[in-house]
Structure formats: structure tokens, C-alpha cells
Amino acid sequence: MSSxxxxxxxxxxxxxxxxxxxxxxxAAFAELGEKGYGGLSIEAVxxxxxxxxxxxYRRWPTRDELxxxxxxxxxxxxxxxxxxxxxxxxxxxxxxxVRAKLTSNHGKAMLKSLVAAVDQSPEIxxxxxxxxxxxRDVGGQLIERWIRRGILRPETDADLLVEVILAPIYxxxxxPGGPLTGDVLTGxxxxxxxxxxxDVTPRTDKHRSGERNL
Amino acid sequence: MSSxxxxxxxxxxxxxxxxxxxxxxxAAFAELGEKGYGGLSIEAVxxxxxxxxxxxYRRWPTRDELxxxxxxxxxxxxxxxxxxxxxxxxxxxxxxxVRAKLTSNHGKAMLKSLVAAVDQSPEIxxxxxxxxxxxRDVGGQLIERWIRRGILRPETDADLLVEVILAPIYxxxxxPGGPLTGDVLTGxxxxxxxxxxxDVTPRTDKHRSGERNL
Amino acid sequence: MSSxxxxxxxxxxxxxxxxxxxxxxxAAFAELGEKGYGGLSIEAVxxxxxxxxxxxYRRWPTRDELxxxxxxxxxxxxxxxxxxxxxxxxxxxxxxxVRAKLTSNHGKAMLKSLVAAVDQSPEIxxxxxxxxxxxRDVGGQLIERWIRRGILRPETDADLLVEVILAPIYxxxxxPGGPLTGDVLTGxxxxxxxxxxxDVTPRTDKHRSGERNL
Amino acid sequence: MSSxxxxxxxxxxxxxxxxxxxxxxxAAFAELGEKGYGGLSIEAVxxxxxxxxxxxYRRWPTRDELxxxxxxxxxxxxxxxxxxxxxxxxxxxxxxxVRAKLTSNHGKAMLKSLVAAVDQSPEIxxxxxxxxxxxRDVGGQLIERWIRRGILRPETDADLLVEVILAPIYxxxxxPGGPLTGDVLTGxxxxxxxxxxxDVTPRTDKHRSGERNL
DNA sequence: GGATAAGCGAGACGGTACGTCTCGTCTTTTG
DNA sequence: CAAAAGACGAGACGTACCGTCTCGCTTATCC
Numbered sequence: 001m002s003s004x005x006x007x008x009x010x011x012x013x014x015x016x017x018x019x020x021x022x023x024x025x026x027a028a029f030a031e032l033g034e035k036g037y038g039g040l041s042i043e044a045v046x047x048x049x050x051x052x053x054x055x056x057y058r059r060w061p062t063r064d065e066l067x068x069x070x071x072x073x074x075x076x077x078x079x080x081x082x083x084x085x086x087x088x089x090x091x092x093x094x095x096x097x098v099r100a101k102l103t104s105n106h107g108k109a110m111l112k113s114l115v116a117a118v119d120q121s122p123e124i125x126x127x128x129x130x131x132x133x134x135x136r137d138v139g140g141q142l143i144e145r146w147i148r149r150g151i152l153r154p155e156t157d158a159d160l161l162v163e164v165i166l167a168p169i170y171x172x173x174x175x176p177g178g179p180l181t182g183d184v185l186t187g188x189x190x191x192x193x194x195x196x197x198x199d200v201t202p203r204t205d206k207h208r209s210g211e212r213n214l
Numbered sequence: 215m216s217s218x219x220x221x222x223x224x225x226x227x228x229x230x231x232x233x234x235x236x237x238x239x240x241a242a243f244a245e246l247g248e249k250g251y252g253g254l255s256i257e258a259v260x261x262x263x264x265x266x267x268x269x270x271y272r273r274w275p276t277r278d279e280l281x282x283x284x285x286x287x288x289x290x291x292x293x294x295x296x297x298x299x300x301x302x303x304x305x306x307x308x309x310x311x312v313r314a315k316l317t318s319n320h321g322k323a324m325l326k327s328l329v330a331a332v333d334q335s336p337e338i339x340x341x342x343x344x345x346x347x348x349x350r351d352v353g354g355q356l357i358e359r360w361i362r363r364g365i366l367r368p369e370t371d372a373d374l375l376v377e378v379i380l381a382p383i384y385x386x387x388x389x390p391g392g393p394l395t396g397d398v399l400t401g402x403x404x405x406x407x408x409x410x411x412x413d414v415t416p417r418t419d420k421h422r423s424g425e426r427n428l
Numbered sequence: 429m430s431s432x433x434x435x436x437x438x439x440x441x442x443x444x445x446x447x448x449x450x451x452x453x454x455a456a457f458a459e460l461g462e463k464g465y466g467g468l469s470i471e472a473v474x475x476x477x478x479x480x481x482x483x484x485y486r487r488w489p490t491r492d493e494l495x496x497x498x499x500x501x502x503x504x505x506x507x508x509x510x511x512x513x514x515x516x517x518x519x520x521x522x523x524x525x526v527r528a529k530l531t532s533n534h535g536k537a538m539l540k541s542l543v544a545a546v547d548q549s550p551e552i553x554x555x556x557x558x559x560x561x562x563x564r565d566v567g568g569q570l571i572e573r574w575i576r577r578g579i580l581r582p583e584t585d586a587d588l589l590v591e592v593i594l595a596p597i598y599x600x601x602x603x604p605g606g607p608l609t610g611d612v613l614t615g616x617x618x619x620x621x622x623x624x625x626x627d628v629t630p631r632t633d634k635h636r637s638g639e640r641n642l
Numbered sequence: 643m644s645s646x647x648x649x650x651x652x653x654x655x656x657x658x659x660x661x662x663x664x665x666x667x668x669a670a671f672a673e674l675g676e677k678g679y680g681g682l683s684i685e686a687v688x689x690x691x692x693x694x695x696x697x698x699y700r701r702w703p704t705r706d707e708l709x710x711x712x713x714x715x716x717x718x719x720x721x722x723x724x725x726x727x728x729x730x731x732x733x734x735x736x737x738x739x740v741r742a743k744l745t746s747n748h749g750k751a752m753l754k755s756l757v758a759a760v761d762q763s764p765e766i767x768x769x770x771x772x773x774x775x776x777x778r779d780v781g782g783q784l785i786e787r788w789i790r791r792g793i794l795r796p797e798t799d800a801d802l803l804v805e806v807i808l809a810p811i812y813x814x815x816x817x818p819g820g821p822l823t824g825d826v827l828t829g830x831x832x833x834x835x836x837x838x839x840x841d842v843t844p845r846t847d848k849h850r851s852g853e854r855n856l
Numbered sequence: 857g858g859a860t861a862a863g864c865g866a867g868a869c870g871g872t873a874c875g876t877c878t879c880g881t882c883t884t885t886t887g
Numbered sequence: 888c889a890a891a892a893g894a895c896g897a898g899a900c901g902t903a904c905c906g907t908c909t910c911g912c913t914t915a916t917c918c
Contacts, residue, residue: 016883017894038252038330043873052896057875059894115329115388116252125390132391156410160401163391167381174329174388176339177346177377187371191378195409196370231863257904266865271906444909445868466680466758471899480870485901487868543757543816544680553818560819584838585829591819592833595809602757602816604767605774605805615799619806623837624798662890685878694891699880 023049024056028070033106037067037113064121071110072127079138087146088189091165094139095185098166102173103180111173136162164192237263238270242284247320251281251327278335285324286341290315293352301360302403305379308353309399312380316387317394325387350376378406451477452484456498461534465495465541492549499538499555507566515574516617519593522567523613526594530601531608539601564590592620665691666698670712675748679709679755706763713752714769721780729788730831733807736781737827740808744815745822753815778804806834 027049031040042063046053060066082093101107114131117124139162146152165188172180241263245254256277260267274280296307315321328345331338353376360366379402386394455477459468470491474481488494510521529535542559545552567590574580593616600608669691673682684705688695702708724735743749756773759766781804788794807830814822 020895041873042875052898053874054876054897055895061875112329115326118388118390128389132389151412152410153412157401157405160405161410163382163385164378164402164405167385168377170385171377171381174332175342175346176332187374188378191371191374191406191409193409193411195405195407196366196375197407198365198367234864255904256906266867267904268866268907269864272863275906448869469899470901481900482871482902483869489901540757543754546816546818556817560817579840580838581840585833588829588833589838591810591813592806592830595813596805599805599809599812602760603770603774604760615802616806619799619802619834619837621837621839623833623835624794624803625835626793626795683878684880694893695880696882696892697890700890703880 020049020051020055021059024051024059024066025070025073027051028066029074029106032067032070032113033109036109037116040067040113042066062121062123064117065123067113067117068121068123068127071113072130074106075131075134077134079134081138081141081145083145087151088186088193090142090146091189091193092182092185094142095165095169095189096182098135098169099180099185102170108173111170115174135166139166161192165189234263234265234269235273238265238273238280239284239287241265242280243288243320246281246284246323246327250323251330254281254327256280276335278331279337281327281331282335282337282341285327286344288320289345289348291348293348295352295355295359301365302400302407304356304360305403305407306396306399308356309379309383309403310396312349312383313394313399316384322387325384329388349380353380375406379403448477448479448483449487452479452487452494453498453501455479456494457502457534460495460498460541461537464537465544468495468541470494490549490551492545493551495541495545496549496551496555499541500558502534503559503562505562507562509566509569509573515579516614516621518570518574519617519621520610520613522570523593523597523617524610526563526597527608527613530598536601539598543602563594567594589620593617662691662693662697663701666693666701666708667712667715670708671716671748674709674712674751674755678751679758682709682755684708704763706759707765709755709759710763710765710769713755714772716748717773717776721776723780723783723787729793730828730835732784732788733831733835734824734827736784737807737811737831738824740777740811741822741827744812750815753812757816777808781808803834807831 024045027045028040031045031048035041035044040063042056043053045066046056049056056066060069079097082090082097084090084093102111114124114128118128119125136159140158143152143156143158143161147154147156147158168188169180169185171177172184178184238259241259242254245259245262249258254277256270257267259280260270263270270280274283293311296304296311298304298307316325328338328342332342333339350373354372357366357370357372357375361368361370361372382391382402383394383399385391386398392398452473455473456468459473459476463472468491470484471481473494474484477484484494488497507525510518510525512518512521530539542552542556546556547553564587568586571580571584571586571589575582575584575586596605596616597608597613599605600612606612666687669687670682673687673690677686682705684698685695687708688698691698698708702711721739724732724739726732726735744753756766756770760770778801782800785794785798785800785803789796789798789800810819810830811822811827813819814826820826
């Protein structure tokens with residue numbers, strides 16, 4: 001994995017290069033967690049990893065590439081898709097997983113790093129997109145399953161649904177917007193599933209609000 | 215109001231102090247727009263505003279206070295509440311306004327600044343909360359109106375609804391998540407209003423999913 | 429003295445600036461003596477003088493300016509003109525003085541520094557020329573005196589004479605050319621004073637060597 | 643001869659080793675001419691000669707050895723001894739030759755290299771001495787000839803005379819001391835040949851200055 | 857209406873980190 | 888097995904800002 005890494009398949013998997021590479025990524029990841037993106041200095045990473053500064057620069061010409069690589073080397077792949085037996089239960093578990101990750105020390109640092117670093121380098125953007133795509137894949141499969149079971153309407157836009165449910169969670173991590181209790185998560189889920197309109201209008205009217213001023 | 219500013223109501227509104235203050239805030243705001251939060255240097259602000267560096271430090275001991283003050287001095291207050299005659303129209307207009315602000319150069323810089331600066335200083339948190347509260351107030355009043363008109367269910371949580379609709383917009387500004395076209399905004403609104411469940415379950419079952427596995 | 433120094437007459441003669449300046453020049457001079465021109469690093473000078481590297485750079489933008497200033501701040505001015513009562517005695521004393529200076533640790537380092545640095549910066553050239561001029565002035569006055577006393581021919585070119593006598597001394601310091609004993613110095617002086625031709629030709633023939641193949 | 647070179651007579655005169663050796667020396671010599679001793683970097687030499695840096699280091703452990711070898715490989719041997727028919731003419735031609743060499747790009751770089759490198763390694767000292775010895779040999783033979791012809795006094799110290807005449811030339815190359823025109827050279831020669839004393843004292847008094855205060 | 861205290865400009869200072877350069881060593885691959 | 892290729896540790900380079908400080912000068916307020 002980490003298929004974009006600077007010097008993959010260098011010479012030998014266990015050679016000096018590989019050891020150096022791992023030491024630097026570990027140090028960078030740790031520094032990210034402690035100081036955040038803005039506080040990460042190449043100098044500190046080099047020192048922490050016991051590697052010469054020039055070596056860091058040789059492999060990762062910019063800070064962003066290092067950050068992207070460090071985050072990437074730690075990203076969970078193959079996350080399991082919740083299967084609790086109920087739609088709300090699955091979504092709740094999905095959200096809980098996201099919350100757990102994001103509110104951790106590293107998760108928060110990572111998210112903030114991405115925000116700070118985005119639109120600075122394509123590497124970071126790539127990382128963000130992969131990061132985002134993974135969530136959407138898990139959520140998407142989950143939703144597909146409930147569409148097939150007839151609980152969700154067939155025309156449901158899975159990506160949109162995932163986005164609407166997850167966005168408030170992400171945002172509350174990024175900006176001080178109140179705690180992320182289980183109830184709050186349930187609130188997001190219910191709102192997305194049920195909507196808030198008075199239940200008097202046939203679905204077919206949805207986009208023609210007509211005289212009822214929807 | 216800027217009620218927190220270091221030396222408000224110093225001597226005279228048109229005195230040297232006031233002029234200096236304004237020049238610095240203008241410069242800081244401009245720099246924020248051009249370089250973003252991470253790229254804002256006190257040195258540059260001082261030079262751009264034609265003010266001695268020491269003067270900046272005297273009034274704004276930390277960079278965050280300066281940023282908060284600069285953002286604050288430009289924030290729109292008294293935003294009008296949309297009134298188009300339809301709920302979806304009002305929400306669309308509301309979202310369009312938010313989008314317009316956030317996707318502007320300054321808006322984006324400002325949002326990123328806030329994210330970067332949060333949990334560093336109480337001043338910033340205060341600014342974020344005021345910033346957020348204003349949106350919620352406008353959205354809240356808008357929603358209250360449509361509850362009173364019987365279009366939205368009385369128990370609707372206005373803050374929650376606003377959060378669910380706006381969060382994806384904010385997030386797409388912060389992370390590279392696709393364009394913010396009018397259709398996308400409509401998608402967010404519709405999902406929040408209508409939900410995505412097959413319309414077969416009475417509302418009262420909402421929290422007891424029962425055998426239908428909602 | 430040191431009339432070209434970066435920031436003369438800064439604020440106060442005993443202020444922090446002056447102290448810093450002196451500390452740096454002392455350190456630079458010492459480093460020059462120990463490591464020579466090529467081995468002098470700004471970093472080392474800064475550390476040795478207990479001054480921040482940036483401060484050194486602020487006052488002496490280039491290494492050469494620092495070197496020139498350091499050498500300059502130590503150069504003896506107002507050297508006494510020997511007066512032993514005899515021409516050869518005066519010249520011997522003059523040469524002994526030059527030798528003593530040049531063969532000292534610092535003298536040698538300084539001379540080599542000048543050679544290495546010359547044709548790199550005008551500052552250094554200026555220093556070399558002042559350095560050289562001082563010698564020529566002393567020697568020149570000495571020689572003038574003996575011209576007036578009728579021992580040296582009136583048309584004697586003082587500068588030329590000084591150059592011919594001193595050059596071998598300088599060169600033996602710069603290149604490994606044998607020891608500089610008192611006898612060697614006397615040899616240079618005698619040769620310059622007496623010449624080596626068979627003493628059969630009238631002076632007036634000097635530049636018309638004629639049939640005698642001079 | 644280059645008898646000191648690291649790996650002389652390695653494989654075969656035309657083998658890879660020899661080709662590499664020559665390429666490196668050529669490149670080093672060229673770099674010396676262009677950048678001078680101080681500006682010569684092993685890295686540049688390696689690149690210029692199309693050879694791996696490690697190869698250079700293997701054969702010439704220090705920069706000085708490389709420089710010495712490069713200079714040595716180009717030094718003129720078997721310089722002709724001038725024979726113009728007059729002493730002054732011979733010396734003039736001799737001096738012109740020296741001047742021509744030293745004021746050339748390579749000559750100057752070489753001389754400065756020697757000064758800079760001396761007392762760093764025995765190899766360099768050896769080179770300097772050979773370099774110096776060659777001059778003295780040529781000058782010495784020239785002078786011997788004119789002693790035999792009765793123009794110069796028999797007790798003339800040839801080495802001393804050569805040194806006194808050449809030293810100012812060398813020095814003017816090393817330090818900014820004015821141009822080296824033909825007249826200046828003639829001045830050095832005349833002074834050394836004729837001396838500058840009023841011509842009233844018998845040679846035998848030379849070292850007993852007596853009442854006339856020589 | 858002239859002292860007087862503040863705010864201000866100017867800029868030196870000790871620091872930290874930057875990203876680059878060259879050094880000389882060491883390891884790994886190639887011919 | 889030696890040359891080639893190039894990663895590595897080391898450390899100086901010169902720059903940019905940081906936040907602190909001292910110093911005179913200019914204000915505008917208060918006596």
C-alpha cells in the first residue's frame with residue numbers, strides 16, 4: 001500500500017532505506033499527534049527519528065508530502081461494515097466508529113492537518129480524497145444493503161446520505177460545536193432518515209411544493 | 215461591536231490610535247485573504263499597514279487575537295432573514311448566502327483560520343461561537359416561522375436542522391469534496407426535509423424500529 | 429579608526445550594540461588565527477562570541493566584511509619609525525618588526541586570509557591596501573630620511589626599495605621557503621642596497637648596458 | 643613523474659584506471675582554473691569528469707592530494723634558459739616568463755591554491771618546493787653563466803638574487819599590489835643589480851658601516 | 857497652554873526553523 | 888572484485904519571523 005510513497009521498492013525491503021523511511025514516518029505521525037499540522041517541524045521530525053535533516057528532505061521534498069505519507073501509512077483499510085440487524089443500529093455504529101476515530105488525539109490532529117494542508121498540494125488532496133472515499137464506501141455499502149431490503153427508497157443517493165450524516169460530526173470536531181454524545185448522533189441519523197415535514201404530502205409532490213409552500 | 219478589542223474607546227475615535235488600529239486590522243484582513251491563516255505573519259501585517267511591529271504586539275499580544283479582531287471587524291451583522299414565500303425557497307436562499315460567503319477568498323481563509331486557531335485561545339473560540347450563533351439565529355428564525363405556519367412539525371429542532379443542512383456546505387469548503395452547485399444545496403435541503411425512508415411507518419414508531427428493522 | 433565599520437556611532441559608545449560588536453570582532457579574530465580564512469564559519473564566530481547568528485549577519489552581510497572588519501580592528505596604527513643611527517640598522521629593525529608580526533600565529537593567519545579573500549570583495553582589497561600602505565609609509569619615511577642624509581641616491585624609489593626588501597619576507601611566510609633568520613634578512617637588505625654587479629660601471633651607464641652586456 | 647599519485651601504474655597505461663585517472667585530473671585542473679582552489683569541490687570534479695564521487699575519494703583521499711596531483715600533471719618541465727646576450731635581457735625574459743605564467747588564469751589559481759593548501763599536507767609542500775626549485779634552477783643557471791662571464795661578482799648568491807627579483811612578482815599576483823608592467827619588472831631587476839647606495843663606499847666596507855652610517 | 861505621560865517608529869537582539877549545499881562515509885547494485 | 892550509483896549523517900549556509908527590549912520623538916490629555 002502507500003503506493004505513492006516517495007521511494008517505494010527502493011532496494012531491499014529490510015535495508016537501511018526502509019528502516020529510515022519507517023522511522024521518519026513514525027516520528028512524523030507522533031509529532032502530528034502532539035503538535036498538529038502547524039506545529040510540525042521537519043527539524044523535530046528528523047531529530048525524533050534519529051535521522052539527518054537532509055535525509056528527510058531527500059525523500060520528502062515538501063512538508064505536505066511527508067504529512068500525507070505519514071497519515072497514509074497509518075490509515076485503516078478494510079474497515080468492517082456494521083451489521084446489527086437494523087438500519088438505525090448500523091448507522092449508529094457507523095457514526096460511533098467515525099466519532100471514535102476523529103475525537104482521538106491523532107484523529108483530530110489528522111483531520112486538522114488535512115484541512116490546513118489542503119489546497120496546498122496535490123498529495124494532500126489525494127490523501128483527503130482517499131480518506132473520504134473510504135468512509136463513503138463503507139457507508140455506501142451499508143446503505144445499499146438496506147435499499148435492497150426495501151427499507152430505504154430505491155432512488156436514495158447513498159453518498160448524499162452519508163455526507164449529510166457525517167458532515168455535522170466532522171464539523172463538530174473541527175469547530176467548537178458542542179459535544180458528540182450518542183443522542184446527538186442519533187439526532188443526525190433520525191433527521192436524515194425521517195425528515196421534518198408534516199407528514200401530509202405525498203412523496204410525489206416533493207419537488208412541486210405547490211400551494212402548501214413547502 | 216468588537217467589544218473585546220485591546221484598547222477600545224482609547225482616546226478619541228479619530229485619534230492616532232484609532233487610525234493605527236484600523237490600518238492594522240485592514241492589513242491583517244487583507245493578508246488573511248491572500249495568505250491564509252497559516253501564512254499570516256505579524257511582520258508582514260506591520261509592514262503592510264505602515265506600523266511598527268512593536269505597535270502591533272502592544273495591542274494584540276498574540277496572533278490569534280489579531281486574527282479574531284480582524285475577522286470580527288468585518289463580520290456582517292444584521293443579516294436579513296430570507297422570505298420567499300416557500301420553505302424550500304427560504305432554505306435555498308439561506309444556503310446560497312452561506313455558500314457565497316464561504317467560497318469567497320476571504321470567507322474561505324476565515325473559516326480555515328478559525329479551524330486552525332480553535333483550541334488555542336478563548337478569543338478565537340468566542341469568535342467561532344458568535345460566528346456560528348449568527349447563522350443559527352437566522353436559520354432558527356426562518357424555521358420557527360414555518361413551524362408556526364404548520365409546514366414543519368412543531369417538535370422540530372431548529373438548531374439540529376440548521377446544523378444538518380449547513381454542515382455539508384462548510385465541510386465541502388474545508389475539504390475537497392466536490393463543487394457546491396445549486397443542485398447539491400437542494401439535495402441537502404430535500405434530504406433533511408423529507409428523509410429517505412420508505413413512507414410506510416407511522417411517525418410514532420420512529421424510535422421503536424420494531425420488526426421492520428428501521 | 430575602523431571608519432568603514434557597519435554601524436559606527438550606533439547609539440551609545442558603551443551600549444549593547446558596541447559590546448556585541450566588539451565580542452564578535454574578537455571572536456572572529458580569534459577564529460581567524462586558529463582556523464584561518466577558509467575555516468572561519470559565521471556559525472562558530474556567533475557561538476564563540478555568545479551572540480545570535482542573525483546578529484552577526486545583520487551587521488556584516490558577508491563573511492568578507494566581517495573578516496575585513498576584524499583584521500582592521502586589530503591593525504596597529506602609528507608604528508614607530510626605527511632610528512638606530514645607521515641605514516642598515518634601521519632597515520634591519522624594520523624588517524625584524526615585519527617578520528615578528530608575520531610569523532606570529534595571528535600574523536600568518538591574517539596574511540593568508542588576505543590572500544585567500546582578495547579579489548572576492550572590495551572590502552578586503554581595501555584592507556589589504558591599507559595594510560600594505562602602512563608598511564610602505566613607515567619604510568618610505570625611513571628611506572626619505574637617509575636620502576636627505578646623503579646616504580641613498582636622491583632618485584631612489586622608496587616604494588620600490590621597500591617592496592623589494594619586504595616581498596621575500598612575505599613570500600617566505602606564505603610559501604615554505606626556508607627560515608627567516610636575521611642573516612637572511614640582512615641578505616635581502618644588502619642585496620637591495622648594494623646590488624650584485626661587478627663595480628666597474630659608472631652609474632650613469634646603468635640603463636645603457638652597452639657592450640659590457642649588463 | 644607524478645611519483646606520489648595514489649595508484650600509479652595500476653593496471654595498464656591505457657586501461658580503465660588510467661583513463662579515469664586522467665579524466666579526473668583534467669577536470670580538477672579545469673575546475674581549478676575556473677573556480678580557484680577555494681571553489682573546487684570534489685563533487686563538481688567527479689561530475690565534470692563523468693566519474694563516481696567515490697572513485698575520486700578512493701584515489702585521492704584529500705582534496706589537497708588531488709590538487710597537488712592535478713597541478714603536477716600539468717607543470718612544465720624543461721623550461722629553456724633565456725640567452726639574449728645581455729644579463730638584463732636574460733633576467734627580463736626570465737621575469738616575463740614567470741609573470742606570464744602567474745598572471746594566467748591557471749597560474750594565479752595554482753599559486754593561490756598552493757598558498758592556501760600549504761602547511762596542510764606534505765604532498766602540497768613537496769609540490770611547492772618542486773615548483774620553487776624549478777624556478778631557482780633556471781634562474782640559478784642563468785646567473786651562474788653571468789658570473790662566469792665576469793659580469794656578476796663571483797660571490798653572488800644566485801638563489802638570493804632570484805628570490806629578491808621574483809618575490810615582488812609573486813606577491814603582486816597574490817595581493818593587489820599594482821600592475822606588473824615591463825617597467826616594473828625592469829625596476830626590480832635594476833634595483834637588485836645596482837643597489838641604491840651612493841657609490842662612494844668600497845665593497846669591503848659593506849658590513850662595517852663605519853662612520854658613514856650605512 | 858505648557859508639562860507629562862502614552863503611544864508610537866525604529867530597529868537591534870537572542871532564538872528557532874527553514875530549505876539548500878557540500879562534505880566524506882557507507883551500502884548496494886552492476887559490469 | 889572493483890567501479891558506479893547514490894543514500895546517509897553531519898553541519899554550515901544565509902533567510903524569515905518570532906517575541907522582547909530599549910531608545911527618542913510625537914501626540915493629545917490633564918493640570
